[in-house]
Amino acid sequence: MEENPTSKSISDQKDIDRSYHFPTLLLVTKAAGWLLLSTLFSLVASIKMHSPTFLSNCPWVTYGVLLPAAQNAFIYGFALQAGFAAMLWMTMRLGQVKLRGPGFLFLGTVLWNIALLVGILGLMGGGQSGYAFLSMPGFVYSMLFTAYVLIGGMTLLTFFKRPAREIYPSQWFIYASLYWFPWILTAASYALFASEPARGVAQAVIHAWYASGMTTIVLGFVGIALLQYLVPKLTRRDLHNSNLSAFAFWVLLLFGGFTGLLQAQALPAWVGTLSGVCNGFVAFAWIVLTANLWKTLQGAGAQSSDPLALNLVRLAALCGLLGALLNFWGSRPGMAETVQFTLYVQGVYWLQLFGFVGTLLLVAAYHFLPRVSDQENALSGPFGWKSIMALYVSGSILVSLVYLLGGWKQGKALADASRSFLEVQSAAMSFIRVSTIGELLVFLAAAVLTLNLTRSLVSYLVGYVACCCNCKNESAQ
Amino acid sequence: MQKGYQLFFAILAVMVVSWLGLVVFPQVQLGNQSTREVKEIGRHYPTEPGSLVLNGRKVYQQAGCVSCHTQQIRQSGYAFDLVLNEVGDFPESISSKLVEAGKAAGVQVTNEKAQEQMANLPSTFLERVDFAVAQEVLQIFKDSGAKVAPNILPLGSDIERGWGPRQTVGLDYLYDQPLLMGQQRLGPDLANVGARLNDRQWHLKHLYHPRSVVTKSSMPAYTYLFDLQPIGEQPSPHALALEGDYAPEEGMEVVPKPEALALVDYLLSLKIENPVFEAPYMFTQAESGEANNVEMEQAQ
């Protein structure tokens, strides 16, 4: 892509930024709210592990309700909504194009949040479906799909209207993610919630296909797109080699959906083996991706326009790579039996979704939002961006590590039949107690983030109304 | 990959491959199973659950028990016990064959020991040998007139823990809608809990307050499944017999709601009690009984 620093392009840039300001700020603010709610649920869930009678009279807040509620609020509320915003930002910036159909986008956002609210309430009120990552009642998914058509449709429309025709590697990942989500959502919810749903263990396979597609492809690809966008952007360099990106892209796309099948033991042998093989390919694709980014970064430290953001991006990339490697390691014979059914799985989940995707989404919000208007950084406030990120990153990493280590210990104890199950349980519990601290940190980060973003949203609306009044006054004069 | 539509069709093709591989193929292979006659129990397995059990299953699903409990028994290996059932018409040759079989398994078998084994039939003359050795030993006894049976032993920590006699396989979940096999073991596996802990009162107390029956349990209490009510003219026949710290105040009693009773019905229905083709084990009719009591003492 040619550098074109004419004054025209600069004014375009400002127009672009202005066009997406409100819709994406709304998306990100909602996302932060759901992150807050999600971490609140996890916190209460951990407290229930500490004291068994806490809130035991209320069927809405059993551990088994709070855990999926937290997971679903994180995925559909935070990660996907902030991911939609990030995809919009990159589409517009890379395509040099203004947002199309902001009204539809707004409508989509509202509908998405209503559907999600109904879904989470339904889940807590006894409508839990029993499938992790798809725990909300079955009817919610068609609402989510409708909302998605508006949000994703506008993103695609914006993409197709771009004047900059050249496609940057991040864009492949964005569009794959955009196509993949409705595909797996409809295929899986049709197979699981239709009038004649899949029977027996076929459900486990379909559900795992959905869950791994969600983490590795839908959300993972948003993260990778951000990595490949932010690293060159923050270092003002070109991405090292698009051929490597292309290889990683196709490998992840082809094998990413098959990786999550190790948590169901009661499946024929081929399922687990196939899943392990695919984990190998995914790990290799991640190594290729990281090598590409590393080559891009080489010797770039001094040039970075924002060293803190760059370091966070580096950390997120490391989390992503580590997640893929740990998934592979955990799928090898010998390890697989040890870590199966333990906290290890939650550890990898935290590493991939909080450490990798979540961190990048927050960096993206920081990177894109301040340029939106001429006003101050939307993430600044009494406790600004640095404290948010410090709390969020330290909390996420702590929880991931504690779960990974705890899961490994729990698995070792579980594999030794001479140790009573109570012993196994108490080993796991001590790690869960430590993880509560990490969850508290993430909760605080989410609280500050939500506060700041809400403030910024309110001030935008106030400014907008004031501006309208001014315009009216001017025209009246 | 420089054109939008090329990218679109390429992604679509990969999507279809992924979907065929993990939705359509498993659906064809696993989704259309049906019940099967298991000759050991002389009937079709599994049987459709009754409505009480299904109600309990709903409670299980709503409370999210699946977040902490799996219903999957794992098996990491298998071995064989070799049993001599009949000596046959040529006892002289059998004792030397027993010695030879011992050699194949790497066990020292003396002639006296072989004689002793032949005297007390049926006798398990080799324990926990692997597949290859078992085959070799069967070959040794082929055409010898003696009757030697290999008894398969499923191995693995879950099975050693007494969580079930064999690994669970797809057939066991035929009527599970939705599937509640679970992914995390913060609590013990429940695939065979109905056979392991076959006591309604125990389960009810455990749900009301887990620590009233398992001192160190970290399971949250499910108090909302019970009514705390003043004792009427007659104490309720369903009231829990709670003791010590967990007993309600004077004049009050703890009575399970219908949900609690249904949930316990469901738990008691969870049983892995017969071999299937995919997961064989030596089936003997009188299996549970005493094992239950041991388990419950341990739990307490």
Add this chain to the structure above:
Amino acid sequence: MSSKSKKSNQSKKSSNDREPGVSKAPISVIFFVVTVLLAYWAMMELNTRAGGFNRYVYGPYESYKVVEAVQPGSGDDPIKRGANIYRNICSPCHQASGMGAPGQFPPLAGSDWVNVEGPNRMLRIVLNGLNGPIDVNGETWNAVMPGFGDVIASDEDLAAVISYVRNSWTNEASICTPEEAAAARADSGDRGRAWTATELLALPLEVQ
């Protein structure tokens, strides 16, 4: 002055805002080598640990053959297995007692066609059927027996049912192995018509 500073400010900003580009470069050879090795490893894994993608192969069992072999009461005791097959397929005519029906179906118990060294002739009869007169224990029978080669499709089952007949009631003869059954099946593979007693008597007793 002010306009100049504004301009320099703008140009700085524009270089900050430059959208990232990408360069294309050839990929190192090592990368291809690793990819090929990975693909090879994947094939090996699927070859050895996927149980032939069979729906009945779980966990520690390597293949369908192994699952079949470890079934309690199969492999070890073909007699028991053969008894089941006999009950379903043979007993309607030859009776559970193996005595047959006088004047209609010849007996198997004590038969001089059964109590011989090898199972070859019995195998042929079961596979392709029998037509025309046959002398059994000095008595001549004239009946038609259909072939059961398609019904008893597995060689293990075929061997089991032959072994059962050869070792039940008063019979005492050798066990028929699945290998023998397979050899006989292969030999008379596309025969397509029933045997006659004379043809059978020309065959050796043992499976070749």
